Amino acid sequence: MLPDDRADVFYSKYSGGGMDITGYSALVRKKVTENFAIEANYFVDKVSGASVDVLSQASVIKDTRKQKTVSVEYLHDKTTYNASFIQSVERDYISNTAHISLSQDMFGDLTTVTLGFSRTRDKVGENNGTANVPIVNWLGHADTRNYDVGISQILTKNLIAGINFEVVTDSGFLANPYRSVRFLDAQTPKGYGLASQVYPDTRTSTAVQTQMKYYLPYRAAVTGSYRFFRDTWGIIGHTVELDYTHPIGKEWILEGRARYYRQNSATFYSDLFAIAGQQNFEARDQNLASQNNTTIGVKATWAFRPDGWLFFKRMTLTGDIERIRFSYSNFRDIRDFGVPQYTPGSEPLYEFSATVYQIFMSAFF
Amino acid sequence: MRSLTRVLPLSALLLLGACSIQPWVKPYERDRLADPIMAWDRDAVSAAYLDHIRESREGSRGATGGAGGGCGCN
Numbered sequence: 001m002l003p004d005d006r007a008d009v010f011y012s013k014y015s016g017g018g019m020d021i022t023g024y025s026a027l028v029r030k031k032v033t034e035n036f037a038i039e040a041n042y043f044v045d046k047v048s049g050a051s052v053d054v055l056s057q058a059s060v061i062k063d064t065r066k067q068k069t070v071s072v073e074y075l076h077d078k079t080t081y082n083a084s085f086i087q088s089v090e091r092d093y094i095s096n097t098a099h100i101s102l103s104q105d106m107f108g109d110l111t112t113v114t115l116g117f118s119r120t121r122d123k124v125g126e127n128n129g130t131a132n133v134p135i136v137n138w139l140g141h142a143d144t145r146n147y148d149v150g151i152s153q154i155l156t157k158n159l160i161a162g163i164n165f166e167v168v169t170d171s172g173f174l175a176n177p178y179r180s181v182r183f184l185d186a187q188t189p190k191g192y193g194l195a196s197q198v199y200p201d202t203r204t205s206t207a208v209q210t211q212m213k214y215y216l217p218y219r220a221a222v223t224g225s226y227r228f229f230r231d232t233w234g235i236i237g238h239t240v241e242l243d244y245t246h247p248i249g250k251e252w253i254l255e256g257r258a259r260y261y262r263q264n265s266a267t268f269y270s271d272l273f274a275i276a277g278q279q280n281f282e283a284r285d286q287n288l289a290s291q292n293n294t295t296i297g298v299k300a301t302w303a304f305r306p307d308g309w310l311f312f313k314r315m316t317l318t319g320d321i322e323r324i325r326f327s328y329s330n331f332r333d334i335r336d337f338g339v340p341q342y343t344p345g346s347e348p349l350y351e352f353s354a355t356v357y358q359i360f361m362s363a364f365f
Numbered sequence: 366m367r368s369l370t371r372v373l374p375l376s377a378l379l380l381l382g383a384c385s386i387q388p389w390v391k392p393y394e395r396d397r398l399a400d401p402i403m404a405w406d407r408d409a410v411s412a413a414y415l416d417h418i419r420e421s422r423e424g425s426r427g428a429t430g431g432a433g434g435g436c437g438c439n
Contacts, residue, residue: 010410014418027410041410045436065436088436095436108388150430152405157394162405166427207428213405215397229425237425245402253402263424287424301407320411326422356418358411 002037002075004313004364005030010043016354017326019049025360035076041069062131065090078105092125092136099146110154118146126177140173158215168205175199181284182334183273184344191344192334195276197283200268205231209239221245234267235288250306255299257322262292271332272345286350289331297322297356313364320358327351406430 010025022045029039045065071084079102086097101116122142129135148166155161175197185193211225222244229237241259248254266288268281298321305315332347342348390398397403406412412430420426421436 008408008410010414012414023414025410025414043410067436090436093436109392110388110390146427148428154390154395154398157390158397160398160403164428164430168427205426207425209428211405213403215400215403219400219402221400221402227425227428229427231424233424235424237423239425247402261419261423261425266424287422291423293423318408318411322415356415358414360408360411362408 002031002035002073002080003029005037006362006364008360008362010358010360012359013357014354015356016324017352019047021048022046035074037073039069039071039073041067043067043069063090063092063127065093078109079103091134092127094123096121101148112150112152114148114150114152116146116148116150118144120144120146122172124173124177139177142170142172142174144168144170159212161212162210164207164209166207168203168207170203171201174201174203175283176285176287179283179285181270181273181282182344183276183278185276190338192272193276195282197285198281199283200233200281203231203233205229205235219247229263233288235263235265237261237263251303253301255301257295257297257299259295259297260292261294263290265290265330269330271330284331286328286331290329291327291331292329293324293326295322295324311365315361315363317361318359320356322356324354324356325351326354 006027006029008025008027010023010027012021012023012025014021014023023043025041025043027039027041029037031037043066045067047063047065065088067086067088069084069086071082074081082099082101082103084097084099086095086099088095088097097118097120099116099118101114103112103114105112120143122144123138124140124142125136125138127134127136146166146168148164150162150164152160152162177196179197180194181197182192182194184191207227207229209225209227211223213221213223215221223242225239225241227237227239229235229239239259239261241257243255243257246254266283268279269283269285269288270278271284271289273279273282299318300320301316301318303314303316305312308314328350331350332345333350334347337347338344401407416429417436
């Protein structure tokens with residue numbers, strides 16, 4: 001059977017590291033027949049501020065991103081086919097993605113195998129004007145292909161396991177145009193100069209995630225997952241997450257989660273190069289730096305209409321808050337710290353905290 | 366010898382295919398697995414949003430089960 005029809009309205013806010021991002025979303029999913037469903041989602045991000053390395057040489061950015069997604073799903077016997085189209089538009093970045101997947105139940109419905117493929121074409125630009133009067137210079141394109149395989153397996157009447165494997169390949173303009181590298185230069189007041197990043201024009205990554213979910217002796221569930229990532233840029237990342245789900249009666253579901261992530265830096269990354277043009281590829285993007293982050297989150301879902309209302313089977317209200325602490329081991333805060341107290345390369349290592357809020361209402365019909 | 370190394374694995378696969386695997390968890394034993402708390406993702410929009418936040422700030426990507434689009438997220 002296909003999932004229930006539903007409608008969701010969603011509000012989110014990310015606040016931290018100099019950035020405030022407010023998001024709004026609406027989603028509707030409807031079965032046209034018992035075997036065919038359509039889903040549409042509209043998401044708007046409003047960004048105010050910018051991350052620290054962008055602020056090091058740019059003014060505050062204000063931008064709006066609008067994302068539209070349309071999906072169709074078809075169930076035939078034990079096979080589910082899915083096709084989606086996603087378009088994301090900002091004034092300096094346009095992205096179009098087509099995705100197809102197939103899920104097959106087998107071995108007495110104990111096993112579900114999913115195969116997926118996505119193709120994305122991005123147009124990358126740089127705003128050389130201001131937040132209120134933008135002047136966009138289009139720099140190039142980026143092409144991405146995702147190949148993924150997933151297996152979900154019922155192991156016992158209380159235990160399920162899953163494994164997902166995904167390969168992503170990119171080519172084209174892959175750098176963030178608002179970030180720069182820095183190099184030692186005694187001729188400048190700050191002791192360093194800035195230059196454009198130079199990225200490879202290809203990237204291939206592999207990720208594998210394993211997860212298990214266990215139904216405890218009382219009505220509750222615990223989930224553990226681990227993801228391993230590596231790519232051709234030299235980054236290796238590890239993600240561990242633990243979740244606990246505890247329902248209370250038929251109206252409340254409470255959840256808690258803890259997540260830890262760490263990675264090393266890309267091979268062509270440096271916080272401070274010795275000279276300009278030191279190597280062929282150079283980056284100072286904080287996303288490519290050695291870092292770790294820790295997340296603690298809580299979520300509460302209240303079924304304020306557990307038995308339905310009018311033509312709705314069930315209605316719920318959900319609130320979710322998480323706190324993330326980011327810490328970098330080779331990316332320094334050059335925005336607030338510099339000469340004469342801090343010579344280039346001795347500034348404090350960057351760290352910051354962010355809070356993410358979500359609140360959404362879901363109606364099932 | 367070389368043909369034997371090709372034939373043996375193929376034969377093993379054929380034999381496995383000829384066996385029908387009986388489900389060791391019977392349908393009437395799956396009531397707990399059908400509980401909404403045992404779903405991998407109960408709220409797809411929320412899960413996709415959190416994935417997006419993490420991919421915008423970390424070097425890792427993929428294998429989380431979602432299909433996202435690109436963005437120029439700074």
